[in-house]
Amino acid sequence: MKDIRELTNEEWEVFLRNGKHPRFRRKQVEQWLWEKGVSSFEEMRNVPAALIEGLQNEFVIKKTVLEDTQEAVDGTIKAVFRFHDDKIAEGVYIPSSNRVTACVSSQTGCSLNCAFCATGRLHKNRNLTAGEIYDQVYRIKKMAEEKGNGLTNIVYMGMGEPLLNYDNVLESINRVTGKPGLEMSPSRITLSTAGIVPGIKRLADDEVRFNLAISLHSAKDKTRDTLMPINKKYNLKELSDAIKYFYKKTGERITFEYLMLNNVNDSVEEAESLADYCKAFPVKINLIEYNPVPEFDFLPSTAERLKRFETHLLNKNMIVNIRRSRGKEIAAACGQLANRHTKK
Numbered sequence: 001m002k003d004i005r006e007l008t009n010e011e012w013e014v015f016l017r018n019g020k021h022p023r024f025r026r027k028q029v030e031q032w033l034w035e036k037g038v039s040s041f042e043e044m045r046n047v048p049a050a051l052i053e054g055l056q057n058e059f060v061i062k063k064t065v066l067e068d069t070q071e072a073v074d075g076t077i078k079a080v081f082r083f084h085d086d087k088i089a090e091g092v093y094i095p096s097s098n099r100v101t102a103c104v105s106s107q108t109g110c111s112l113n114c115a116f117c118a119t120g121r122l123h124k125n126r127n128l129t130a131g132e133i134y135d136q137v138y139r140i141k142k143m144a145e146e147k148g149n150g151l152t153n154i155v156y157m158g159m160g161e162p163l164l165n166y167d168n169v170l171e172s173i174n175r176v177t178g179k180p181g182l183e184m185s186p187s188r189i190t191l192s193t194a195g196i197v198p199g200i201k202r203l204a205d206d207e208v209r210f211n212l213a214i215s216l217h218s219a220k221d222k223t224r225d226t227l228m229p230i231n232k233k234y235n236l237k238e239l240s241d242a243i244k245y246f247y248k249k250t251g252e253r254i255t256f257e258y259l260m261l262n263n264v265n266d267s268v269e270e271a272e273s274l275a276d277y278c279k280a281f282p283v284k285i286n287l288i289e290y291n292p293v294p295e296f297d298f299l300p301s302t303a304e305r306l307k308r309f310e311t312h313l314l315n316k317n318m319i320v321n322i323r324r325s326r327g328k329e330i331a332a333a334c335g336q337l338a339n340r341h342t343k344k
Contacts, residue, residue, distance in 0.1 A: 004059035005131035010257040019054045030180040037138040075325045096254035101153040102140035107160025118158045130171035157192040163199025186210040197234040200242040204249035213255040218265045219277035253282040260301035271312040292323040
């Protein structure tokens with residue numbers, strides 16, 4: 001049976017009409033689904049028994065199970081979620097001094113095969129539904145509340161490429177920001193892409209109000225080709241054109257995520273290429289400390305190389321932030337914990 005959270009407006013109309021239920025009952029049901037995160041129809045206490053029976057006969061709520069958590073000394077919690085078909089994905093609770101961020105996945109693996117990313121080793125993947133993405137947000141929100149905090153930010157930076165699951169990702173954001181839903185501000189949400197050019201242009205045409213980040217990792221095609229095979233399909237020139245289009249349509253500054261890999265993409269020459277690349281549009285740059293993956297040969301940049309890279313960009317009047325690694329002792333690199341839970 002179909003997950004009720006995937007019903008279209010037309011399917012809702014048919015169900016309500018056939019069961020002779022008033023239209024306002026849909027809002028009641030959706031409040032239970034998207035505001036209170038129930039996992040069964042029986043929990044919908046103000047819904048009539050006849051409607052509950054009708055829902056049970058035609059639909060299901062596909063459950064998302066929180067299978068495992070690991071907490072780091074810095075308070076970061078890595079979570080493994082298992083879905084109805086036994087597929088898994090990761091989510092992360094990330095606390096800091098002034099915010100609590102949920103990092104969520106959009107797919108159960110990833111087909112992009114970035115050279116440094118453990119998620120690519122999962123290979124087999126499918127798109128997560130809007131409900132499954134929402135479930136991750138809701139569960140991490142509950143983690144925050146149990147610790148006396150509120151969820152302030154959401155980043156779509158977990159497993160998978162969000163723009164290869166465009167409709168479900170956008171619907172999940174609508175549910176997180178909307179009513180019935182969690183009513184979070186779109187300005188608190190960031191979607192990160194590896195550079196899917198048609199998806200970036202589609203975001204621009206849809207005039208989205210959330211933040212866009214791009215995993216760049218090099219502004220030299222030769223380097224980026226070796227790190228991110230997607231660059232061979234959408235090279236840096238095409239990506240630049242898409243970013244300019246996005247900025248023209250939305251007026252929003254994008255963010256570059258730049259993973260600092262020792263002796264790979266952290267030279268002064270790479271910094272100069274990055275500065276030149278950023279002349280075409282306003283941008284913020286996050287230099288990210290790499291979480292090593294045992295199966296790969298990459299290492300994080302040394303403190304000296306990181307500082308030199310940062311200084312070069314600052315001298316070019318770039319906006320630069322350094323993002324330190326979180327949860328090093330709990331397999332914090334994306335995909336590591338999920339790999340441990342994958343059933344052979």
